[in-house]
Amino acid sequence: MMQRERMVSHFLDLVQIDSQSKHERGVADRLAPELRDLGCEVRIDDAGSAIGADVGNVIARMAATAPDAPPILLSAHMDTVPPGNGVKPLRTVDRIRSDGSTILGGDDKSGVAVIMEVLRTLKERAVRHGEIEIVFSICEEIGLLGAKQLDVNALHSKRALVLDSAHATVCVTQAPSADRFEFTVHGLAAHAGVAPETGISAVRVAAQAIAAMPLGRIDPRTTSNVVIASGGSATNVVPDLCLVRGEARSLDDATLDRTTSTIRRCFQDAAASATATVSGALHRAWVEERCEREYESMNVPDAAPIVRALLAAAKTVGADVTTASIGGGSDSNVFNRRGIESVNFGTGMRAIHTLDEWLDLEDFYRCADVVFEFVRAQAA
Numbered sequence: 046m047m048q049r050e051r052m053v054s055h056f057l058d059l060v061q062i063d064s065q066s067k068h069e070r071g072v073a074d075r076l077a078p079e080l081r082d083l084g085c086e087v088r089i090d091d092a093g094s095a096i097g098a099d100v101g102n103v104i105a106r107m108a109a110t111a112p113d114a115p116p117i118l119l120s121a122h123m124d125t126v127p128p129g130n131g132v133k134p135l136r137t138v139d140r141i142r143s144d145g146s147t148i149l150g151g152d153d154k155s156g157v158a159v160i161m162e163v164l165r166t167l168k169e170r171a172v173r174h175g176e177i178e179i180v181f182s183i184c185e186e187i188g189l190l191g192a193k194q195l196d197v198n199a200l201h202s203k204r205a206l207v208l209d210s211a212h213a214t215v216c217v218t219q220a221p222s223a224d225r226f227e228f229t230v231h232g233l234a235a236h237a238g239v240a241p242e243t244g245i246s247a248v249r250v251a252a253q254a255i256a257a258m259p260l261g262r263i264d265p266r267t268t269s270n271v272v273i274a275s276g277g278s279a280t281n282v283v284p285d286l287c288l289v290r291g292e293a294r295s296l297d298d299a300t301l302d303r304t305t306s307t308i309r310r311c312f313q314d315a316a317a318s319a320t321a322t323v324s325g326a327l328h329r330a331w332v333e334e335r336c337e338r339e340y341e342s343m344n345v346p347d348a349a350p351i352v353r354a355l356l357a358a359a360k361t362v363g364a365d366v367t368t369a370s371i372g373g374g375s376d377s378n379v380f381n382r383r384g385i386e387s388v389n390f391g392t393g394m395r396a397i398h399t400l401d402e403w404l405d406l407e408d409f410y411r412c413a414d415v416v417f418e419f420v421r422a423q424a425a
């Protein structure tokens with residue numbers, strides 16, 4: 046049915062094209078003509094110039110051969126995290142990995158390769174299908190920026206399959222909202238040995254805030270994390286600056302709102318209680334803060350048509366697929382918020398964003414079989 050070797054060799058080609066976020070052009074230049082050869086109408090949107098990337102989202106449309114079938118959007122992202130340049134993939138019988146000096150880029154070129162193989166197979170076997178829209182997005186890894194720039198009103202599809210998660214036995218229907226924050230604590234510099242009482246340690250204020258804030262797994266659906274980006278210089282100077290960056294995520298938006306405001310309050314309270322008196326004048330630490338919602342949660346019910354159709358397709362090809370939530374966002378979050386009901390299906394990618402990243406070939410093939418059957422069944 047699907048030509049597995051062709052799909053693997055396309056995947057191997059794709060991972061060898063450098064495409065860290067904002068530098069996806071090489072991949073787009075490869076995919077756009079391939080899509081045109083398959084008879085797709087292809088355009089590249091303006092997202093690249095809006096974000097500062099070297100190319101925009103690749104948007105393609107394959108005309109329906111069964112016009113009564115509903116249009117469907119298939120999507121994957123072209124960018125990778127660093128270190129993702131100069132990938133040298135190594136293949137064994139059942140997996141593909143990098144040589145250990147870079148990531149592999151199976152996240153998300155495995156999704157791209159599956160979509161391309163499904164399109165090729167539909168065409169060469171003259172399978173009846175509805176209109177298929179394809180979005181190969183940019184800058185997913187740095188905040189879903191490409192998908193956020195997408196003009197969804199120009200798309201016909203009301204449903205989408207995003208191929209950007211691990212297991213081809215899992216249909217991701219729930220993913221969290223995430224807040225990103227940055228606190229700059231301002232203290233007061235002083236000589237640490239001569240007159241520390243005339244200083245306010247910004248590092249200590251930050252440490253008190255961090256000790257007081259909800260951190261780690263807050264509840265089964267909510268997490269947070271912080272890093273100290275910088276704080277102080279010479280050890281004989283009371284540090285007057287400390288920069289803390291972090292994030293919080295939750296499957297529940299109200300819990301996320303509450304968590305982020307608690308974290309903000311911890312910083313404000315810690316700063317308010319840190320004072321020093323110098324020449325009769327009272328100084329107090331203060332905090333500059335930047336908090337933003339990075340992406341919005343998704344929550345597609347198991348009874349939704351997209352979920353039922355995917356699970357039915359899986360059953361037809363003998364794959365056991367169940368629904369689940371994941372702890373991270375994807376373009377699927379954006380599509381759901383913009384009126385396109387979307388789930389995220391796994392491609393076989395494993396240990397993503399690490400030098401140990403690999404692709405499970407059995408899962409990769411299973412993903413392609415399920416997606417092909419899903420598209421075919423929409424027109425049956």
Ligand SMILES: [Zn+2]
Pocket residue numbers: 122152153185209
């Ligand atoms: Zn991804």
